[in-house]
Amino acid sequence: MNAVSYMPGCAVKTTGKNFETAALRLLEFLGVEVVELEEWFCCGTTFSLARDNLMQHLAPVRNLIRAAETGRPDLLVLCSMCYNTIARARDLIKKDKEKRDVLNDFMYMEDRSIRGDEVNVVQFLTLLKERIGFDTIRERIQPVETDLKAAAYYGCMLLRPKEISIDPCPDDPDIMEQTLSLFGIEPVYFPFKTECCGSFQTVSQKQIVTARTREITCSAKKNGADILVTSCPLCYYNLDYYQLVQGENDPDAETIPVMYIAELLNILAGLDDVNDYSLHSIDPVPVLGRRGISLRGPRP
Numbered sequence: 001m002n003a004v005s006y007m008p009g010c011a012v013k014t015t016g017k018n019f020e021t022a023a024l025r026l027l028e029f030l031g032v033e034v035v036e037l038e039e040w041f042c043c044g045t046t047f048s049l050a051r052d053n054l055m056q057h058l059a060p061v062r063n064l065i066r067a068a069e070t071g072r073p074d075l076l077v078l079c080s081m082c083y084n085t086i087a088r089a090r091d092l093i094k095k096d097k098e099k100r101d102v103l104n105d106f107m108y109m110e111d112r113s114i115r116g117d118e119v120n121v122v123q124f125l126t127l128l129k130e131r132i133g134f135d136t137i138r139e140r141i142q143p144v145e146t147d148l149k150a151a152a153y154y155g156c157m158l159l160r161p162k163e164i165s166i167d168p169c170p171d172d173p174d175i176m177e178q179t180l181s182l183f184g185i186e187p188v189y190f191p192f193k194t195e196c197c198g199s200f201q202t203v204s205q206k207q208i209v210t211a212r213t214r215e216i217t218c219s220a221k222k223n224g225a226d227i228l229v230t231s232c233p234l235c236y237y238n239l240d241y242y243q244l245v246q247g248e249n250d251p252d253a254e255t256i257p258v259m260y261i262a263e264l265l266n267i268l269a270g271l272d273d274v275n276d277y278s279l280h281s282i283d284p285v286p287v288l289g290r291r292g293i294s295l296r297g298p299r300p
Contacts, residue, residue, distance in 0.1 A: 001131050003033035004074040004122070005067045007040045009082035016079065016233030021274045022262035023078055023124050029271055030132055030140060034076060037066050043085040054102055060089035061103055068118045075119050076127060080232035084157035087121040087164040123158065124231060124262065125175050126166050134182055143184030144268045148291040151188045151225035152176035152261070153216065155235040156196050170194075176229065176261060183268040190223040192216045197238040206245075213242040221256045226287050229261040236260060240281045257284035272297045 012020040027034055041059045048056035063086055067075040077083040093100040122131065159170035167173030173194065177187035195216060198209030217239060220228045230236050240258040247253050257280065266272045267288070275297035277285055285295060 001032060002074070003035055003072055004076045004127070004131075005070050005072045006034045006036045006076045006078075007043075007063050007067065007082065007086065008036060009040075009077065009079040010042050011079050011081070011233035015237060016260075018276055018279050019078055019231075019233060019236070019260040019262055021276075022260060022266045022272075025271050025274045026262055026266055026269060027127070029269060030128075030137065032127070032132060035070070035072070037063070037070070039066055043079075043082040045081055045085065047085045047088045054099060055106070057089050057092060057099075057103060058106055060086040061093060062107075064090055064093070064119050064121075065107075073118070073120055074122050074127075074131065076122055076124070078124055078231075080123075080155065080157040081234060083121065083123045083166075084160075084164065088161070090119060090121055091163055121164075123166050125158075125179060128179060129175060134178075137182060141183065141269045143182070144293070146184060146291050146293055147186070148288070148293060149186045149188045149224055149226050150180055150264065151190050151220035151223065151228050152180065152193055153197075153220070153228055153230045153235060153239065154194050155230065155232050156194070156199070157232060159194060176231070179261065179265070180229070183265055185264070185268070188220070188223050188225040190219045190225065192219045197235045199234060199238075202234075202238055202242075209238050210242050210245055213239050214246055217243060217256050217258075218254070221254055225256065226291060227264070227284060228256050228258045229264055230258065231261050244281050255282045257282045257287050259284055267293060267295060 008020060024034055041062050044056050044059045077086055154173055159165045159167065159173060162170050167175045180187045192215060197216060198212040202209045217228060228239060236258055243255045263275050266275055273296045277297055288295060
């Protein structure tokens with residue numbers, strides 16, 4: 001396949017760097033050339049729902065402009081928040097000429113040529129399934145024999161609104177489960193896989209996030225999962241870190257390791273030398289070891 005442009009975003013360069021290093025290593029192994037944009041901007045984190053708040057769309061639109069300038073048709077966005085914001089901004093300038101013209105008037109002179117139709121915003125999971133293709137992955141990677149069971153957690157931003165959903169069935173997605181099965185992992189269904197983790201309430205309403213994450217992690221464990229996998233840096237932080245908070249209040253509380261799906265796929269592909277397990281609040285190494293999975297990455 002052709003080379004893809006890459007917009008990292010802020011989170012995967014800092015707290016979510018395990019996601020970036022793992023995802024880029026796997027894509028390299030699968031023969032995908034990923035080229036980071038020479039100039040990229042914070043996406044703004046959230047897509048404004050106010051009809052007249054076009055200022056908040058300037059940052060994601062500028063990222064689309066920078067991607068279009070490369071001449072590459074696809075823009076890979078790993079972070080779920082960035083994906084949601086940029087994909088919706090592209091949808092906006094593609095469908096609403098009046099708003100596109102207003103945004104053009106706010107741009108620097110050299111940027112005044114928004115080309116929303118030229119860039120396809122793709123997420124890591126859709127890149128694996130739709131661009132690389134599961135058949136190609138089967139040729140390169142042999143499924144691992146393990147009895148490890150994983151619960152796939154999507155959260156909100158990859159599925160809502162439906163126009164930018166990475167799965168054709170946003171109410172009951174299975175693209176992550178399909179990917180896990182491809183690599184030899186048994187996916188476990190649990191009813192909270194599309195529930196919100198509490199998102200940015202982690203800043204001001206920590207008790208809300210503590211309660212939400214407890215419901216999610218306990219449900220995954222109750223349904224037989226050994227680990228919980230996700231593809232969102234904010235969801236990862238909330239689900240992973242707040243189990244420590246819960247443990248401070250309840251020393252007997254059960255925990256479940258949380259991993260980026262790219263980290264787990266790297267292990268199964270024999271590429272986990274880039275994974276840094278010391279960045280996990282809940283150490284996944286003991287659980288993986290009990291399931292017969294050997295690791296090469298730095299230990300906690």
